[in-house]
Every structure is written in structure tokens, then in C-alpha cells.
Amino acid sequence: MNNSRRNSREPVNTSQTVSCICVRGVNSTGSDLSSILPVHNKAAREPERLLVPARPIAPYVERGYVSSQQVFNLLSAEEGQAALYDPYYILILDCRSTKRSALHMYGKSHVVTARAAVTVIHPVLGCLISCIALQKYSIILLYAEEGSSPVVLTICTDSFSLPLLLYASVLISVGSVKARTDSPDLLHCFFQLSRLGMDPVILLGGFSAFRASYPFLCTRMVLLETERHTLTIYPSEILEGALYQGSASQASDYRIIENLRITHVVNATANWPDAFPNKLCYLRLCLSDDAQQDLVEALPLASRSINAALMAEPAGHVLVHCSVGRIRSSALTLVFLMEHRRWSLLHALCWLKERRACSAPNVNFLRQLIVYEELLFGSKLTSLSDIRR
Known part of the structure; x- marks a missing residue:
């Protein structure tokens, strides 16, 4: 198939450092993420125990x-x-x-x-x-x-x-x-x-x-x-009926939110406001997609917030988005798949690209995800050459 397209990107504030803010929202599940706040010490970021890697089925x-x-x-x-x-x-x-x-x-x-x-x-x-x-x-x-x-x-x-x-x-x-x-x-x-x-x-x-x-x-x-x-273009479905990844404009379209029954949103943009703060539960991570962006606090926060929403009773439906749904949102989706599906970065990235072909976390993010992979599993399972060939 020949599916090459031109890339478009929302301008971002590259001078802004990581700012992790959780906005309490109202939704049908009755759950919220307002108790999840940024962590600032290394011990709090480390997993309680090393994970045993699994393969996607x-x-x-x-x-x-x-x-x-x-x-x-x-x-x-x-x-x-x-x-x-x-x-x-x-x-x-x-x-x-x-x-x-x-x-x-x-x-x-x-x-x-x-x-x-x-x-x-x-x-x-x-x-x-x-x-x-x-x-x-x-x-x-x-x-x-x-x-x-x-x-x-x-x-x-x-x-x-x-x-x-x-x-x-x-x-x-x-x-x-x-x-x-x-x-x-x-x-x-x-x-x-x-x-x-x-x-x-x-x-x-x-x-x-x-x-x-x-x-x-x-x-x-x-x-x-x-x-x-x-036509309305919908976010990609990463986990069936549960986890979606898309753009800021899609996250601002209430028809999409209703049709996909979204209850929780992870907003990874630097300058795109939360669209429905009185109806949905938001995790706001102000990120840029440049080579200096540090994800050390954003990765565990996003991973555990997504998991909390999906494991709620009743289960939530999560949309992860950045400006166009390619770089920042991909890094956050990947870290969830690594930590809570126990997949290596290689397997998680393959799974993601099979469902959202335009996913393209930058080299800076990939390097940080490799470090996080080693933190989760106790050894490096993926090299940069594995995922860039």
C-alpha cells in the first residue's frame, strides 16, 4: 500500500518544562484522578518490583x-x-x-x-x-x-x-x-x-x-x-473499547467523545486546553516534542493514571492525545503498554504502529522509554537500533 502523507504539527512552547497537572473531572464512572500528583523523588518513580516480560497476544x-x-x-x-x-x-x-x-x-x-x-x-x-x-x-x-x-x-x-x-x-x-x-x-x-x-x-x-x-x-x-x-475522523483504537490515541482536535469534538464513550483524557499538549473539564476526568501533562523534553515524571504518572481509569468500576474509556497524535501521545501510550501489559518497548511499539501507523515517538523519547524499560524489567530488552531499522 502507498499511504504516505504530509506531516502537520501544532507549534509548541519548547521553552516550557514538564508540568504535570491533574484536573478533577466529572464523568459517569464516578472515579477521578485528582489524587494523582507529580512525584519528585526517585524512589516514588521506581516500580515496587521488577516485572516479568510478556508477549502481546x-x-x-x-x-x-x-x-x-x-x-x-x-x-x-x-x-x-x-x-x-x-x-x-x-x-x-x-x-x-x-x-x-x-x-x-x-x-x-x-x-x-x-x-x-x-x-x-x-x-x-x-x-x-x-x-x-x-x-x-x-x-x-x-x-x-x-x-x-x-x-x-x-x-x-x-x-x-x-x-x-x-x-x-x-x-x-x-x-x-x-x-x-x-x-x-x-x-x-x-x-x-x-x-x-x-x-x-x-x-x-x-x-x-x-x-x-x-x-x-x-x-x-x-x-x-x-x-x-x-467526514469525522476518529482516534485510533489501541485496546478494543478501552484505549484510544488521537489528536487535540479529536479530543475537542464532543461527538467523538460521546460515540467512543470517553471518560478520561490524557492531554499531553503544551498549549491546548482541556475541552470538557466539567464532564470528563483529565490528566494534563504539558509536554513539548523537542530533544530536551524530560519525561522522567510524565511517564509513570501517565502510565498509572491510564491504568487507574481502565481498572475503575465501571471501567473507563481513555483518550490519550497531543497535537496531532504522533509523538508525545505515542510515548505515553507506550509506557502504559510496557508497565501494565508487561510488554517490552519493541513489542509495545509494534502493537501501537499496527493500530496507529502514524505513531512516531522521537529519538529523545525512545531513549527515555528504553531507560524506563530497564527500570521496569531489570534489564534492557530493546535497543534503539531494534526500533529504528
Whole structure:
């Protein structure tokens, strides 16, 4: 896939030192982080005991399929600008039946930007778009109403050699041969595209599964290409239904906050105010993304604050953000994954980049995370060369 984008960054006050402030907020969980304050002594920053490293366990589905969470992150992908604004980024084909009893289901809603499959692959007329036009798309996604559900296995992600673009690329390189239980219309479209040399992917669980998790990304009508720039781009989902990472503008959009049921926000910007202090619980960490920024107090504070929110009763939903969601927010997400998932920096960074490809903590932050890794586990598990190759 070719998904290069221009980078954009909010100007930050690079002269400002770390300032850790927790603003007490009101939310539906009834929990708050106001008791968590910056620490200023080395003993308070050290973990109570050394951690035993673990490897991430990620769901693995058959090649040719893609999960609802993966589609959500594909639709949320950003690299300078939203990938979805590119008309040739993803072609989504709604392969649900429009006949008889299925018609009322089809007419209710579609995955955002989807178009009817018959406008591309007609059951009688065949392919209505040239192969040259189809080849322009980075991703071609098909879905039926429910779709098949192959056995889900688990694998350990123990290599950083995965592509650093969009993690669905791992699953879409080869067409699935286990599509027999999907709808006839979807199968016709799938095999027709495959014969044309395309590598379409099938939404696992179909439209019903996607709508159940992300109803706000379903619309009653297929949007025109000219309307793409009006679409809402959501933060990336790092831990399903729990932890999100994104930009300051996303953190200021209450529709996003409501749809993702965000209760806690970690604001890592130097000059972007907390958007909803009377409704949400905030941890404010005034950070810059330059080579002099010290994270010695911010890392443990962010890690333990995120964990406190996720472990609350009921569990909170956390959004970590900086200006564009690439550098500062990535460092804070990574330290949580290291400390509370017991992942090495290498494994945590791989996990993060698979879900938010634009994540790019700077060298200064990576060096400090390596030091923190040694503090957590008692030895250095990751070298800078491991994560910069």
C-alpha cells in the first residue's frame, strides 16, 4: 500500500518544562484522578518490583479477512491528513442482497463511503470499472450482512519487521479461500475481483458485526467522493473499547467523545486546553516534542493514571492525545503498554504502529522509554537500533 502523507504539527512552547497537572473531572464512572500528583523523588518513580516480560497476544484471522476493529482503524488512519480523504485510499463494496426480505436491511445503513457492489461488479455485466481504475485503490473491502466466522486463533507478535503502514496489510495480501459461507453476491464480487488480479478483503462478521461496534460509522446513504472531507475522523483504537490515541482536535469534538464513550483524557499538549473539564476526568501533562523534553515524571504518572481509569468500576474509556497524535501521545501510550501489559518497548511499539501507523515517538523519547524499560524489567530488552531499522 502507498499511504504516505504530509506531516502537520501544532507549534509548541519548547521553552516550557514538564508540568504535570491533574484536573478533577466529572464523568459517569464516578472515579477521578485528582489524587494523582507529580512525584519528585526517585524512589516514588521506581516500580515496587521488577516485572516479568510478556508477549502481546493478538487475534489472528484467516488471510483475506479483516476484523471490525481493523476496519475502524483503517477508516481512522492519518498521516499528515486523514487517509479517508483520499478517494483512492479504500474502496468499500456493500455486497448485501437488495432482493426481497433482505431489502429492508440493506436500506437502513452502510459502512461510511461504501458503494453498492453492483456499481463495480455486476452479476450479469461483470466488471464495470477498468482494471487500471481498480488498481489505484490501496484497499478493496467487501462485506455481506453477516458473513462467515472462521476459527479465531492467537499468535504472539514478536517481531518488529511487520510493515509500519496499516496493520490490515498483514491480512490482505492473499484472497481467502474460506469464503464459501458468505453471501452469493459477495462471493461473486470476491472471485471476480480476484480474477482481475485484485486482493479484496472480507469484513469478518459482516455489516452486522461492524454496526454493533461502530454504529456511528454507518450511514443511510453512500457519500459522494466530494463529501469525503466532511467526514469525522476518529482516534485510533489501541485496546478494543478501552484505549484510544488521537489528536487535540479529536479530543475537542464532543461527538467523538460521546460515540467512543470517553471518560478520561490524557492531554499531553503544551498549549491546548482541556475541552470538557466539567464532564470528563483529565490528566494534563504539558509536554513539548523537542530533544530536551524530560519525561522522567510524565511517564509513570501517565502510565498509572491510564491504568487507574481502565481498572475503575465501571471501567473507563481513555483518550490519550497531543497535537496531532504522533509523538508525545505515542510515548505515553507506550509506557502504559510496557508497565501494565508487561510488554517490552519493541513489542509495545509494534502493537501501537499496527493500530496507529502514524505513531512516531522521537529519538529523545525512545531513549527515555528504553531507560524506563530497564527500570521496569531489570534489564534492557530493546535497543534503539531494534526500533529504528
